[in-house]
Amino acid sequence: MIEANPQYRRCYGSSEVLTGDVNYDDILISYDSLKNKYGLEFLFDTVVDVDPQTQVINLKSGDTVSYDRLIVSPGIDFIWDGTEGYSEAVAQGPMPQAWKAGEQTLLLKRQIDVMPEDGTMIIVPPANPYRCPPGPYERASLMAEMFQTRKPRAKILIFDLKDGFAMDQAFMLGWNRLYGYRIPEDKMTGMPDDINQPSEQGMIDWISGSNGGKIVQVNPPDMTVKPSLAMSFMGM
Ligand SMILES: Cc1cc2nc3c(=O)[nH]c(=O)nc-3n(C[C@H](O)[C@H](O)[C@H](O)COP(=O)(O)OP(=O)(O)OC[C@H]3O[C@@H](n4cnc5c(N)ncnc54)[C@H](O)[C@@H]3O)c2cc1C
Structure with missing residues (x-):
């Protein structure tokens, strides 16, 4: 090997x-x-x-x-110039990708640890296909569980270029029950009858591609991202 x-x-x-x-x-x-x-x-x-x-x-x-026989399995890599403002250097500094475990995990952990109590964590899942389809949403769920006790006023914004994701209804049902997530109307089919839809979004918000969730630009000095809707959001 x-x-x-x-x-x-x-x-x-x-x-x-x-x-x-x-x-x-x-x-x-x-x-x-x-x-x-x-x-x-x-x-x-x-x-x-x-x-x-x-x-x-x-x-x-x-x-x-x-060799006589060869198996090539190098895994995947990032398309660094896929989003305006993002690069490998940016990922090693203010805006870690943190999907490849290692130094990136530590870098993001340090940011999360010092994030203000009312800070915003932005997660940008990739387009399909990518490895571990539920991964970004699982990460959002685990972060919300932790924030509930340590940073209860924090927000998690998931900007997605997709209109659905692996096991999305199961995630949304859990987010609704645990973190006051308002389930989008188009995801309500087949949901249990006893869902309590909050009037305002809770700790987690998922912005789908059709609602402008595709990030078209990032601005590391300001820690902002620009979704395909004409507005900017500030992360931690
Ligand atoms: C946050 C997250 C959570 C996940 N959770 C799960 C889970 O719960 N269950 C699950 O099954 N999967 C999970 N996955 C997916 C899983 O980690 C990947 O599917 C798996 O690691 C892919 O394995 P791989 O061997 O294809 O690639 P990798 O794990 O990336 O391995 C590729 C290897 O090739 C080496 N390599 C690359 N290029 C070269 C080169 N030129 N020369 C020599 N070596 C090279 C690299 O150093 C690396 O060790 C998760 C992924 C993420 C990001």
């Missing part, structure tokens, strides 16, 4: 690091059992090129490795 990263931190469970329910080192995965139990050999290096004709892999270190 040729792996760029000698330490793997798993994404699942990283939201619980943000809430403080688990420690950063709890999401550290060791390669030991793959080595010791299954006899895998590890080479910590980065693949820069694969030549399928000669069946040779070129590594960043300058070494080469030849």
Whole structure:
């Protein structure tokens, strides 16, 4: 196995690091059992090129490795220039992406910890397809649970370019019952009869694509985002 990263931190469970329910080192995965139990050999290096004709892999270190069979599974990456104002440098500073676990998780945790009690956390889920479809909404739910006790006047705004998401009605029902979420009319079909719709939105708000939820620009110095509606929102 040729792996760029000698330490793997798993994404699942990283939201619980943000809430403080688990420690950063709890999401550290060791390669030991793959080595010791299954006899895998590890080479910590980065693949820069694969030549399928000669069946040779070129590594960043300058070494080469030849193969008979090859499985390529590098995961996904970000399209850094997909939103005006966003970049890899911005993600490493004021506006972390925090979907790849590791330093990004810690960066966002530090921001959340010092967020004012009435601060606003903005979550921008990606377009489909992406890994862990319920992930952004699960993260919003866990943050709301934590904010309820530690920052009860905080808000979580989810700006989505989609008009629905994995298990959206189950999430919305839970948000309604726990955090005073007002369920959109087009998501009410099949909901239980005893739903209490609050007159004002509670801690969580989900702005769908049809309602202008697509973020077209971010402004790191002001910590604002501009959705496709003609207004700006300020995050923490
Ligand atoms: C917040 C969040 C919560 C999630 N929760 C769950 C969950 O509860 N359950 C679930 O099943 N899934 C969950 N997921 C999804 C899960 O984490 C991913 O689907 C999974 O990590 C994808 O595995 P992968 O091997 O394709 O990619 P990765 O985990 O990204 O692994 C790719 C590996 O390739 C290496 N690599 C990349 N390029 C190179 C190169 N050029 N040379 C050498 N090595 C390279 C990287 O270092 C990395 O270790 C969650 C994801 C997120 C973001």
